[in-house]
Amino acid sequence: MHRFMNGLARAMAVLGGLVLTALIILVCVSVLGRALNTLLHSGPVTAVLGDFAKTLLDTGVGPILGDFELVEAGVAFAIFAFIPLCQITGGHATVDIFTAALSVKVNRMIQMVVDIIFAGVLILIAVQLYEGLLSKMQYRETSFLLQFPIWWSYAASLVGAVVAAVVGVYIAIVRVAEFFRNQTILSIGGADH
Amino acid sequence: MTTLEIGIASFPVLLTLIFLRVPIGLAMFLVGLFGLYFATGTFNMGFSRLKSETYSTFSSYSLSIIPMFLLMGHFATLGGMSQSLFKAAEAWLGHRKGGVAMSAVGACAGFGAICGSSLATAATMSQVALPELRRYGYAGGFSTATLAAGGTLGILIPPSVVLVIYAILTEQNIAKLFLSAFIPGILAAVGYMLTIAIYARIHPDRAGTARERMPYAQRWRAVLDVWPVLTVFLVVVGGIYLGVFTPTEGAAVGALGTGLIALVNGGLNRHSFVESFMATARSTAMIFFIVLGAAFYNGFLALTQVPQELSNYVVGLGLSPWMVLTVILLIYLILGAVMDSLSMILLTIPIFFPIVANLDFGMTTEEVAIWFGILVLIVVEVGLITPPVGMNLFVINSMDRLTPMIETYKAVLYFVASDIIRVIILVLFPGITLFALRLMY
Numbered sequence: 001m002h003r004f005m006n007g008l009a010r011a012m013a014v015l016g017g018l019v020l021t022a023l024i025i026l027v028c029v030s031v032l033g034r035a036l037n038t039l040l041h042s043g044p045v046t047a048v049l050g051d052f053a054k055t056l057l058d059t060g061v062g063p064i065l066g067d068f069e070l071v072e073a074g075v076a077f078a079i080f081a082f083i084p085l086c087q088i089t090g091g092h093a094t095v096d097i098f099t100a101a102l103s104v105k106v107n108r109m110i111q112m113v114v115d116i117i118f119a120g121v122l123i124l125i126a127v128q129l130y131e132g133l134l135s136k137m138q139y140r141e142t143s144f145l146l147q148f149p150i151w152w153s154y155a156a157s158l159v160g161a162v163v164a165a166v167v168g169v170y171i172a173i174v175r176v177a178e179f180f181r182n183q184t185i186l187s188i189g190g191a192d193h
Numbered sequence: 194m195t196t197l198e199i200g201i202a203s204f205p206v207l208l209t210l211i212f213l214r215v216p217i218g219l220a221m222f223l224v225g226l227f228g229l230y231f232a233t234g235t236f237n238m239g240f241s242r243l244k245s246e247t248y249s250t251f252s253s254y255s256l257s258i259i260p261m262f263l264l265m266g267h268f269a270t271l272g273g274m275s276q277s278l279f280k281a282a283e284a285w286l287g288h289r290k291g292g293v294a295m296s297a298v299g300a301c302a303g304f305g306a307i308c309g310s311s312l313a314t315a316a317t318m319s320q321v322a323l324p325e326l327r328r329y330g331y332a333g334g335f336s337t338a339t340l341a342a343g344g345t346l347g348i349l350i351p352p353s354v355v356l357v358i359y360a361i362l363t364e365q366n367i368a369k370l371f372l373s374a375f376i377p378g379i380l381a382a383v384g385y386m387l388t389i390a391i392y393a394r395i396h397p398d399r400a401g402t403a404r405e406r407m408p409y410a411q412r413w414r415a416v417l418d419v420w421p422v423l424t425v426f427l428v429v430v431g432g433i434y435l436g437v438f439t440p441t442e443g444a445a446v447g448a449l450g451t452g453l454i455a456l457v458n459g460g461l462n463r464h465s466f467v468e469s470f471m472a473t474a475r476s477t478a479m480i481f482f483i484v485l486g487a488a489f490y491n492g493f494l495a496l497t498q499v500p501q502e503l504s505n506y507v508v509g510l511g512l513s514p515w516m517v518l519t520v521i522l523l524i525y526l527i528l529g530a531v532m533d534s535l536s537m538i539l540l541t542i543p544i545f546f547p548i549v550a551n552l553d554f555g556m557t558t559e560e561v562a563i564w565f566g567i568l569v570l571i572v573v574e575v576g577l578i579t580p581p582v583g584m585n586l587f588v589i590n591s592m593d594r595l596t597p598m599i600e601t602y603k604a605v606l607y608f609v610a611s612d613i614i615r616v617i618i619l620v621l622f623p624g625i626t627l628f629a630l631r632l633m634y
Binding site: 073161 | 211256261471473474536
């Protein structure tokens with residue numbers, strides 16, 4: 001079970017990473033296109049290249065239309081896709097100094113309660129994201145430049161949100177088992193580092 | 194209870210949750226959600242905000258700079274740039290008293306110019322510098338303390354993830370903040386080197402032996418080897434300063450650049466590529482969950498009018514602005530000993546910034562915002578190296594199991610002192626921080 005969940009979280013993180021890499025390349029191509037476009041419009045270059053500059057410009061050398069919107073949609077997907085890994089490796093920022101003095105038993109209980117609540121919040125986030133998706137679909141909202149339906153990006157993000165909720169519930173179950181069996185099953189800070 | 198009272202009551206509740214080890218983002222989220230419930234009597238508002246707010250927080254174009262900078266930092270680590278930076282710094286500083294430690298600081302500063310995170314800078318440079326420091330006979334605690342302090346340069350010297358968050362929270366220009374962070378960052382590096390020089394004179398037995406002096410031809414050759422770092426830095430930060438591209442575009446260009454360098458140097462294969470995704474994923478998710486929690490909590494706070502009321506109250510007290518600033522910075526120093534820098538910024542800036550912005554320091558609002566941002570950045574970074582819980586200390590100590598934590602604690606106090614002196618100087622002379630800004634704009 002743990003191998004499956006861990007594999008799922010890692011797969012999502014890789015997927016998110018690949019989308020992030022694609023966005024990085026997209027933004028760089030757009031920057032390059034804009035730079036070339038400016039260059040081809042500049043006086044000296046048009047003087048030297050003449051009609052060729054115009055031909056190049058006509059082929060569409062310039063910034064990528066709507067790169068801004070693609071970054072927004074893509075990065076939202078990537079971040080949602082990153083959450084499961086953070087969840088399963090216990091990567092969230094906490095303040096440990098005051099609980100360090102408490103007994104192992106009490107700490108297990110705190111961890112259990114926290115992770116149950118966390119699972120609840122992740123489910124809530126996924127459900128509300130789905131609600132959001134439905135309303136975007138209903139009102140047929142589209143992005144400004146590319147005119148793609150906003151609900152597409154919501155749907156992509158929903159995949160990550162659902163996996164995060166599933167992993168969150170799994171972690172909560174593990175913590176309950178840890179508390180009642182009084183043993184550590186999954187150490188915080190990552191099982192496989 | 195009035196909504197204002199609910200807002201005020203939320204502070205102790207939030208702090209209690211955080212101190213009970215509830216993840217900071219989750220704690221802010223919960224208090225925000227339940228706070229809205231108590232203030233409005235229903236969950237409708239909180240739930241309907243969730244419909245679009247999670248998505249809009251995660252899909253922010255300005256915040257997309259964060260995963261890009263994080264990935265860039267990991268690529269830089271893989272590209273072997275830490276190695277060449279350290280060699281270059283060593284060529285120039287290695288023959289001085291405490292020179293190898295100074296070189297570590299210099300290399301950290303260089304790495305900080307392409308990496309926006311303290312922990313990553315500290316961890317990366319440790320891999321290169323710790324073995325060298327041991328080889329030249331530096332005491333373990335002094336070595337770890339040097340690297341922990343050097344690591345904070347990762348955030349002080351732009352690009353800086355914390356500054357991005359500050360810029361967005363206070364609606365300031367990221368490029369201007371990066372520009373203004375530069376001089377204080379250099380001052381920090383110089384301050385640390387002076388600290389090392391002083392330490393080496395107080396404890397000569399712990400500061401190792403100096404290297405042989407290198408001829409200048411060799412020194413310059415070592416500098417030439419860092420051209421990839423220099424190029425990436427100049428293109429990214431220069432491009433952002435000059436407005437050639439947006440900070441997000443700069444981050445993308447930098448990530449691609451460092452990725453290509455890592456690829457050429459052979460540091461990037463399938464395995465390390467996947468692992469840099471993992472590391473980026475973990476930190477990104479952690480940061481954005483705090484950002485989401487903070488957005489929720491701050492939305493609730495704004496509804497209760499606490500920030501405005503508090504700001505009016507403080508201004509009404511008629512205290513000297515400098516005194517208020519000092520108290521705020523002291524609060525950061527204390528909080529910094531237990532909490533990570535990003536959480537602190539997200540938690541406190543919405544409350545402290547309106548207060549500071551309302552005080553009269555004899556500067557324009559923008560100047561105050563930028564100056565205050567840099568000061569906060571520095572004091573939260575001091576927290577990273579303040580015993581007992583400074584995060585950088587833990588990271589480095591986990592990489593050097595031979596050195597007991599207490600040795601690191603003892604030596605790091607020198608660097609903390611250097612930080613505090615620098616903060617005092619920057620508070621007394623805002624012109625130092627604002628010099629570059631006033632020159633350029």
